[in-house]
Amino acid sequence: MEQIDFGPTQTELATVNEVFIDALKPWWDELEGYIPPMAEEMSYRAIPALVINAYHYLGLSRELGIKMANMFKTIYFATRIHEMIGDDEEGQEHTQELQFTILIGDYIFGRVLKLLLETNTEQLLDMFAAMICAINEGLIVKYKSVRSLEEIVAVTRAPFYSYAFRSAAQLKGFEAEDGEAYGKLGHNLGMALELLDAGHLNEAADYLVKARAWLDGQNDQVLPGRVDAMGLIQEIQRDLRR
Known part of the structure; x- marks a missing residue:
């Protein structure tokens, strides 16, 4: 994918990264090694950007968007750390390193709850x-089951995007x-991006059609960033045609 x-x-995304590192500073020396392989993943880059967009489209503050982007990036980071843990069938050895990986993932999830309090967004705790x-x-x-790629993306990656948009709507x-x-707009945009990245172009295009159809029914009073949202869809569509 281009x-x-x-x-x-890039300034906003760089700020998110600074906040991300600062929030995890007590364990950063141990955590930094997990970053390089994740940095190559489209999701690692796209999720913070889409969170900022979700807040921008509704006219919420840049500062809030950056803070929330950090939270979603942190959750993705913790999730990926847990995903690195294999099971007995894969030959996973029960070592001290494994125990640390489990504990550090749990620690990061706990940091997210603290960040909700620090940003006065504790009303999003249940969400x-x-x-x-x-x-x-x-x-x-x-x-643990045989599913299509589209089904797997819908339950493992799409929630990041849909809940990003739902959280913005609640605030x-x-x-x-x-x-x-x-939230459905976020779901459709996220599915389009993830499927495009996986090379499933027809399925990605279908989700863009759904996203655009919803945006066509909105007005600029309800969605101040509607034009920018349309611009993102057009950008993804251009990538589909490359």
């Missing part, structure tokens, strides 16, 4: 708990039904 212009400036639960259930599905004061609809 490099997509997700919208947020974040539901998201983490959904992602963990999705990983069980991924490794904006949307009614529950409207928040669910905005």
Whole structure:
């Protein structure tokens, strides 16, 4: 997949990375080694960018968007650390290193709860708990059953995007039904990006059609960043045609 212009400036994403490192500073020397392989993953780059977009589209502050992008990046980081743990069938040895990996992943999840308090967004606690639960259930599905790639992406990666948009809607004061609809926009954008990255172009295009159809029904009063959202869809569509 070509490099997509997700919208947020490099300055904003660099700030997210600074906040991310600072929040994990007590254990950064031990954690830094996990970063290089993840940095090559599209999800690691796209999730923070889409979170910032989700908040920007609703006219929420840049500062809040950056803080929330850090939270979602942190959850993704912890999830990927846990994914690195194999099982007995894969020859995973029960070593001190394994124990550390499990504990450090749990520690990072705990940091997210603290970040919610530090950013005065504790009203999102139930939502974040539901998201983490959904992602963990999705990983069980991924490794313990035979599913299509689209189904696996829907339960392991799409929740990051849908809950990013739902959290923005809740902080904006949307009614529950409207928040669910905005979350669906995040789901469709996330599915399109993940499937495009995996080379499933037709399926990715289908999700873009759904995202655009919803945006066509919105106005600039409800969604101040509607034009920018349309721009992102067009950017992804251009990548599909390359």
